[in-house]
Structures are given as C-alpha cells and as structure tokens.
Amino acid sequence: ATILALETSCDETAVAIVKNRKVLSNIVASQIAIHQPYGGVVPEIASRHHLEAINHCIDRALNVAKIDWSDIDGIGATCAPGLVGALLVGATAAKTLAMVRNKPFLGIHHLEGHIYASYLCKPQLQPPFLCLLVSGGHTSLIHVKAHGQYKTLGKTRDDAVGEAYDKVARLLNLGYPGGPAIDKLAQTGNSQAFPLPEGKISLPEGGYHPYDFSFSGLKTAVQRLVRKLEQKTAPLPIADIAASFQETVAKSLTRKTITCALDHNLNTITLGGGVAANSRLRTLLQNSTEKNHLRLCFPSLEFCTDNAAMIACAAVEHLNRGYNSPLNMEVQSRLNIADILEFRLNERE
Ligand code: ATP
Ligand code: MG
Ligand code: FE
Numbered sequence: 001a002t003i004l005a006l007e008t009s010c011d012e013t014a015v016a017i018v019k020n021r022k023v024l025s026n027i028v029a030s031q032i033a034i035h036q037p038y039g040g041v042v043p044e045i046a047s048r049h050h051l052e053a054i055n056h057c058i059d060r061a062l063n064v065a066k067i068d069w070s071d072i073d074g075i076g077a078t079c080a081p082g083l084v085g086a087l088l089v090g091a092t093a094a095k096t097l098a099m100v101r102n103k104p105f106l107g108i109h110h111l112e113g114h115i116y117a118s119y120l121c122k123p124q125l126q127p128p129f130l131c132l133l134v135s136g137g138h139t140s141l142i143h144v145k146a147h148g149q150y151k152t153l154g155k156t157r158d159d160a161v162g163e164a165y166d167k168v169a170r171l172l173n174l175g176y177p178g179g180p181a182i183d184k185l186a187q188t189g190n191s192q193a194f195p196l197p198e199g200k201i202s203l204p205e206g207g208y209h210p211y212d213f214s215f216s217g218l219k220t221a222v223q224r225l226v227r228k229l230e231q232k233t234a235p236l237p238i239a240d241i242a243a244s245f246q247e248t249v250a251k252s253l254t255r256k257t258i259t260c261a262l263d264h265n266l267n268t269i270t271l272g273g274g275v276a277a278n279s280r281l282r283t284l285l286q287n288s289t290e291k292n293h294l295r296l297c298f299p300s301l302e303f304c305t306d307n308a309a310m311i312a313c314a315a316v317e318h319l320n321r322g323y324n325s326p327l328n329m330e331v332q333s334r335l336n337i338a339d340i341l342e343f344r345l346n347e348r349e
Contacts, residue, residue, distance in 0.1 A: 005312035008090030009082025018312035024065035047085035076315030079107035114272035135273030136162035154211025189243030
C-alpha cells in the first residue's frame with residue numbers, strides 16, 4: 001500500500017509518502033530555529049507554525065514523490081503522544097484529507113513510528129526483536145512480539161536520555177537541541193577525563209533493576225562537576241565533560257540492552273528515536289552485538305529524529321492487515337504503547 005502520513009507531535013512539521021517500505025518522499029520542516037531563543041519548544045508557537053507549514057509540506061511530498069491522490073491508498077497521522085495542540089494540526093489535516101479524498105484514515109502512535117523507522121532501512125526485518133527506543137521524551141526497551149504487539153521491559157524512572165542530553169548541553173552553554181552538539185564536541189574530548197556515576201535503580205529485595213534506566217543523578221553529577229571546575233579551571237574543559245557524559249550514557253544503554261536481549265532470547269536489536277543518531281551509542285552497540293552474536297539494525301540518521309516516513313511505514317503495515325481508524329479518533333498527550341490496541345484500529349468492514 002502507498003500511504004501519505006503527517007507527523008506534527010512536537011517541533012517538526014513532517015509529511016512523507018511511503019510505498020510499502022520504500023520512501024518516495026520525506027519532507028521535514030524543522031522549527032528548531034524558531035524555538036532556539038526560548039531554549040526549548042514553546043507549544044503554542046509550535047502549533048501555529050505547523051498550521052502555516054502543513055499545506056506546503058503536503059504539496060512538496062506529492063511533488064517529490066511524483067504521484068497524485070489516485071495513487072494514495074490511505075492517510076496516516078501521529079495521534080499520540082505529544083503536544084495536544086501540535087498533534088491536532090496533523091491529525092485534523094489527515095482526517096480532512098481522508099474525508100475529502102475518500103481514503104482510509106490511520107491514527108498512529110508516535111513511538112510505534114520510531115520503532116518502524118528500522119524497517120525503512122531493513123525491509124526484511126521481522127518481529128520478534130528488542131527495540132531500544134531513545135528519544136527526547138522516552139527511554140524504553142520494548143519487546144516487539146509481533147506487528148502491533150508491544151511489551152515494555154525497561155524504561156527510565158526519571159529523565160529521558162534525550163532530555164538529559166538537552167539539560168547537560170544547557171549546562172555547557174551548547175544551546176538547543178543539545179544532543180547533536182554534545183555528540184560532535186564529545187568526539188574531540190577525552191571520555192576518561194571525569195568518572196561519572198551510572199544511574200541504577202535499586203530493588204527492594206536488593207540488587208538493581210537490570211533494564212530500568214535513570215539519568216537525573218548523572219545530570220546532577222555533571223552539574224556539580226561544572227560548578228567545581230568553574231571555580232578553578234578556566235576555560236571549562238567542555239569537550240572532556242561532554243565526552244565523559246556521552247561515554248557513561250552510551251555504556252549504560254548498551255549494557256542494559258544487551259542483557260535484556262540475551263535474557264529474553266531475542267537475537268535482533270533495533271534502535272529508534274532521536275538519540276539513536278548518537279555516534280558513540282551506535283559504535284558501542286555495534287561492537288557489543290557482534291561480540292554476542294546478535295543482529296543490530298538502526299535507522300539512517302534522517303529517520304532517527306522525528307519524521308513522517310516512519311509514521312507512514314507503520315500505517316502501511318496496519319492498512320495491509322485490514323485496519324483503519326475512526327475519523328472521530330482523538331489525539332492524546334500521553335499514551336502507553338502497550339495500550340495501542342484500545343487506542344483505535346477498528347477492523348475494516
Ligand atoms: P518523543 O519521541 O519521545 O516524543 P521527541 O520526538 O521530541 O520525543 P526525537 O525527535 O525523537 O524526540 O529526538 C529528539 C532528541 O534527540 C533530542 O533530545 C535531541 O537532543 C536528541 N538527539 C538528536 N541527535 C542526537 C545525537 N546525535 N546524540 C544524542 N542525542 C541526540
Ligand atoms: Mg523533535
Ligand atoms: Fe520522537
């Protein structure tokens with residue numbers, strides 16, 4: 001099936017057309033520059049810019065793919081989770097198009113999209129597998145049992161890893177968004193310069209939760225380190241701090257992911273979300289999966305951060321299985337990926 005999908009859950013206005021697992025067009029209008037002065041995404045501003053950009057992005061997606069409406073089998077949109085005002089723009093546009101063009105509508109969970117990004121780079125990928133989902137709002141180990149069937153085996157107890165990156169970047173005056181800036185700077189620094197604590201979740205019966213993450217303690221440790229260094233060293237060794245932080249994060253994510261995969265007899269690991277673009281995480285996971293004879297599959301960089309191709313790819317799968325969503329489906333700011341079936345997906349008559 002060929003799907004046109006819209007993604008407006010945060011600060012990217014994205015439209016893509018995907019035929020099965022092949023991307024025909026992938027348009028992303030980023031609002032990063034607009035939100036930069038505020039040091040983060042301002043919801044009302046995001047919604048307004050989605051509204052201004054969406055029609056143009058849809059036209060561009062059709063032009064680049066060189067197809068017209070008669071070639072499109074369904075319209076998809078991210079419906080949860082995300083900023084409600086922002087989600088509403090994409091979901092309402094998609095429902096309107098579905099109605100006017102008489103096509104099925106498919107409401108998609110944003111994290112399911114991040115998981116499906118891996119299929120764009122490896123079309124032969126099949127469940128079951130373990131997905132390490134690392135983004136601005138989430139850090140989870142998700143067991144993908146079958147299409148649409150998810151079980152969260154581990155998650156962060158406090159900050160998401162992308163959030164930790166953004167906060168540490170602010171401490172180092174690297175601006176917003178922080179992930180790419182820290183990644184770049186870390187490559188010039190010494191990752192062994194400062195030992196930092198890896199977050200661990202204690203269990204009541206003793207020991208540590210093997211698959212859950214914590215990043216707020218690490219962020220506080222970096223904060224304390226910066227305060228201490230500021231008093232004696234000038235200039236601040238920001239490259240070494242960035243490298244030490246990045247190494248701690250990548251090691252922690254890699255170790256828990258490998259343990260989780262081995263414990264659950266899953267021999268394929270996939271990556272998804274904005275932090276999946278991180279160079280150190282990709283390298284460490286590559287090395288560890290090879291050593292443990294596991295398969296690793298990660299999306300190309302453009303499909304790690306928010307995009308609509310991953311949403312379209314998930315929608316293709318649902319449509320091919322005979323599902324679509326009611327036009328009165330609501331957008332939701334929060335929704336667990338395991339609750340996705342209650343979320344919608346009515347059997348087509
Ligand atoms: P969610 O998907 O949880 O709703 P989101 O959509 O805002 O959140 P994404 O767009 O998937 O998040 O990812 C954005 C995050 O990825 C930001 O926190 C950004 O700093 C981080 N990021 C992007 N590139 C890199 C990188 N190379 N290294 C580390 N972090 C990165
Ligand atoms: Mg984003
Ligand atoms: Fe995202």
